Amino acid sequence: MARRKTDTGASLARERLLATASDLFYREGIHAVGVDRIIAEAGITRATFYRHFPSKEDLVEAYLGVEDANIRGAFTAAGGMAGEPRELLHLVIEGLADDVSRHHTRGCPFINAAVEYPEEGSAVRERIAGHRAWFRGTLESLLAAADAPDPVRAAGELVLLRDAAMVGGYLDGWERVRPAFIAAATRAAGLELVGADADRAVGT
Amino acid sequence: MARRKTDTGASLARERLLATASDLFYREGIHAVGVDRIIAEAGITRATFYRHFPSKEDLVEAYLGVEDANIRGAFTAAGGMAGEPRELLHLVIEGLADDVSRHHTRGCPFINAAVEYPEEGSAVRERIAGHRAWFRGTLESLLAAADAPDPVRAAGELVLLRDAAMVGGYLDGWERVRPAFIAAATRAAGLELVGADADRAVGT
DNA sequence: AACAAGACAGACCGATCGTTCTACTTAACC
DNA sequence: GGTTAAGTAGAACGATCGGTCTGTCTTGTT
Incomplete structure (x- = not known):
């Protein structure tokens, strides 16, 4: 064999x-x-x-590597099917919400790993930091492409909200967190909603 | 002895x-x-x-009990020194920010404990759920007293943002998270800022 | 056919886990 | 002043931790 x-x-x-x-x-x-x-x-x-x-920690690093690759893959996939930057922002927010409700129901793998690895600068923490830096940077350039007034601050808010959505989805249940997340995220991204759009985004 | x-x-x-x-x-x-x-x-x-x-887990529960009591104490203290509900909301947001920057630099004790106790319904998880329910309920009645248009949704957003602030403060550094948190929280609470107020709240 | 490599099987290592136990000492209360 | 509760000191429990080691077998390559 x-x-x-x-x-x-x-x-x-x-x-x-x-x-x-x-x-x-x-x-x-x-x-x-x-x-x-x-x-x-x-x-x-x-x-x-x-x-x-070589050791269990190497396996942990590989685990985080897989998670990182999955998320990056989802991002590039979404980028391929969206034309306009604002449309892509919508896709990202909805993709995030879908991910929390379906797959990541036990919180964020990186946040959870960070809780168990308090030592700053350790290999695991470096991987986590790398993932977060990529995510923040990607959001910043995406918001800049969508002509957001302050891409850095808006990206900061979206990072905040993703963390919160994953934690909240785990501890309070996604159905309770979802409306607050959608509302805050669309506002943070500068995608104000009116009429039919609002109904579509907030509804199930 | x-x-x-x-x-x-x-x-x-x-x-x-x-x-x-x-x-x-x-x-x-x-x-x-x-x-x-x-x-x-x-x-x-x-x-x-x-x-x-009787066991280590009882000590863990006592630890969470202390944290819970501390936070409730800080809330009632803030309630004693503020008159108007809107003023109290400001105090709460600033108190949260201060807490993350000074004491809780390793994330939220309850979230961190939940990461290590995945079993739903366990004693530790029940304590966590109790704390979160109290926090959410307190915010709801506070927002209702401040005549917020939708206290439940606003409280949901503030819970989201507190979770995010603690996680983000730990992993990205508070100085990076602070502006996004203050901006999103004041907006979520319906405390829009203008002129000098904005400078005071966003500044160090 | 020969060889190297990946996987199987399982004993074994010291260290640490949470927990229980006995034996002795000290201080507070009636 | 005797009883009792709360403290110290330290051995010991079985279980599990991450990790190492010695083999044997099978498979793919050459």
Whole structure:
């Protein structure tokens, strides 16, 4: 059964390991999930684990790398299907809302990881900082392209609101948080709503 | 040295234990801090620990109880020194900002605890839910008293923004988050700013 | 056919986890 | 002044932590 590879060239065991660990880390927390749990649920052996990742922390970093890649992918996908910058901003806000309601119901993987890794400058924290810097920068240029009066401040507000949406969706339930998020986000992005537009955006 | 009590009637060792644990839990995380660490830094013995708290989780609950009491105390204090509801709203927003910049620089104790306790309905999660319900309800009645057009939605936005401010202050630095928070919060509360007021609120 | 590499199987390491226990001392209350 | 509760000191519990090691087997490449 050795050297089995997926079509992308990666090892099958490694992919199962990473997928299982990602799921467990997100749902139950990083420190709370031991290596024994991971290898048992992934159906691999200890040796295979340490062949692909020198330590558990390397696996954690890979987990955050996957999350980062997923979000960046969603952004470029949205960018491909939207023409006008203002339309893309709408897509981003709705995409965020959809993501929180469907996939990220246990909060933000990066915020959660940061809670468990208080040491500033550690490898995990650097990954988190990198992700957040990319997100903020992307929003800034997007808002600048949409002729926002103050892109830096508006991007700051949208970052704020995304964090809040993920945390609030986890702790208070998304249906309760959604209206406040949509209202605040569209206002922050300078996409004021009138009439039919407002109904469409706020409704389910 | 037994039965030493503070003027409030509580045990000295217990207070030292709770204070030390609170500090460690907040700064380094709950699962990351072991009982050995706590008793060593508090300067007490294992037996004393388990005399006052049946288990570590009871200590965690007490820690959240202290945080909850502190915040409620700050609220009633602010309520005592403000006359008009709109003035009190301003005080609350500024108090929140001050708290994030001075004391809660490692995020929100409740959010952080929730990250480490994924099990819905557990005692810790119940405490968190209770605190959040109180906070939301307090804001709602405060906004209603200030004649806000939609107190429920506005309170929802302010809850969102407090969560975001604490997370953002931790991960991005408060100086970067502050302007966005002040702007979004005053707008959400319906306290639009003009001229000198705006300068005063946004400035350091 | 030979070899290298990836995966399996499982024992084993020291350290730490949260918790329980016994034994002794000190201070406060009746 | 004796009882009792609250403190100190420290050994010990089983379980789990992350990590290492020695093998064997299978597969793909050459």
